[in-house]
Amino acid sequence: MAGRSTGLKLYVDLLSQPARAVTIFCRVNGIEAEEIYVQVANGDCRTEEFKQINSACKVPTIVDDGFKLHESHAILRYLATTRNVADHWYPQDPERRALIDSVLDWHHLNLRYNAFLIIVHRVISVLPGIKKGIYPEHNEAVAEEAKVGLNRALEYVETVLLNGPNEFLENQKEVSIADLSLVCEIKQLLWLESSEQEELLGSRKRIQAWLEAVEKATNPQFNEVHSKLYGMAKHLQDGRKSKEEASQ
C-alpha cells in the first residue's frame, strides 16, 4: 500500500451545495470519512496542491484509498454502490435507478445552472471583501435570466418530478440521492432576499412538503451540515435589514 493513503477523504466546502449533499450522505449512512474543509471563495481549490487531487479545481472531491473522484453525482453513485447503504438511496431495480439517474442528469442544466447563477450574481459577487477572480463579476441581466430559468425548473419539480402520491422525487417512498442533491441546491436560495424566496417557492406547496420530508429523513445530519449556510443566510438578512433601516 506504499504511496496509497488509506481511508476515505472528503474534500468539501459546506457553503457548496453539491459538497453538502455528499457530506450529509456520508454522515447519515455512517460512512467513515475524514472531512477536509476547503474554502472555495478563498481560492483554496486553485492551489497546485489541490490540483494534484482534482485538476478540475472543484469540490466535492473524494480520495478513497488513493482513488480520486470528483463530480458530486458520480461520488454519490459510487458511495451508494460500494458501501453498505440502504437500497432506496440508489435502487438496484433498473427502472427505479434509471428514473433517479434521469433526475440527476436533468439537474445540471436546469436547477443547478440557474440556481448557481442567481446566487452568484445576486449575492456572492456583491459581497463586501469577496476575493476577485473566483466568481464571475456581478451582472444583473444574468441574474434576471437565471430567475426565469429557475422558475421553469422549480415548476418542473413541482408538477412533474413530484407528481405522485409518494413524498419523494419520481414517486419514491423513501429518500434517494436525487432528492438530496436537488434539496441542497434549493436550500442555497435562503441567501436571496425574503421577497424573492417567496416568489420562487411560496406557492409551490409540493416542493415545500418535499423539502420538509427530505430534511426529516436526513436529520439531525441535514441541519448540522447546513448550519454554516443558515448562519450566512441570517447574516445576509440582518445586513439587508440594517441597510433598509439606515435608509429610512
Place this chain on the structure above:
Amino acid sequence: MAGRSTGLKLYVDLLSQPARAVTIFCRVNGIEAEEIYVQVANGDCRTEEFKQINSACKVPTIVDDGFKLHESHAILRYLATTRNVADHWYPQDPERRALIDSVLDWHHLNLRYNAFLIIVHRVISVLPGIKKGIYPEHNEAVAEEAKVGLNRALEYVETVLLNGPNEFLENQKEVSIADLSLVCEIKQLLWLESSEQEELLGSRKRIQAWLEAVEKATNPQFNEVHSKLYGMAKHLQDGRKSKEEASQ
C-alpha cells in the same frame, strides 16, 4: 399487458447530439428498437402528443415496454445494464464505472453547455427559414462567451481526460458510453466555419486521435447515424463559399 406497448421505442432527431449517441449505441450493440424520428427544429417535441411521452419536451426519449425515460446519459446507463452489452461500455468495476460517471456528469455544464450555445448562436439561429420560438434568438456575445468556455472544456478533454496511454477517455482500453456522448457533441462543431473548427480542434492532437478511435470502434453505424449531420455540414460550407464568391 393491456395498455402497455411492447418493445423498445426510440424517439430521436439525428441532428441532435445526445439522440445520435443513443441511436449509435443501440445499433452497434444490436439492441432491437423502433426508431421514431422527431424534428426538434419543427417543434415536434412541443406537441401535446409528445408531452405525453416526455413532458420535458426533449429527445432522446425511450419507451421500453411502456417504461418512459429521457436524458441521454440515463438512457445509456439503463440500456447498458438491462441489455446484453459488453462490459467496456459501462464497466461493472466500481472505480472504472465511477470515472465514466464523472465524465458524463462533467459533460453537461462544460462541453455540452458551451457547444450547444455556440451552435445555436452561430449557426441555427441565423438559418434562413428557421421556425421562431424553438431556439433562442441570435446573440453574438453569447456565442463568443461560449467559445471561451468551449476552448476550456476541450483543453480539459485533451490534457486531463485523454491523459493516459490508452486511446479512450479516462485511460480505458475500449470505448465507453462517455466517449460516445462526448464525441457526438464534438461532431456538431462540423457546422461551424472551417477556420473556427481549426481554431478549436486543429492543435488538439489527442482529441483528433480519439475521435478517430471512437468512430473506428463504432463504425459503420457511427457514420450512418451521422450522415444527416454531415450532409447539413456540407450544405452550410457550400452556402458560405457561394456567399464569399458572390461578395468578391
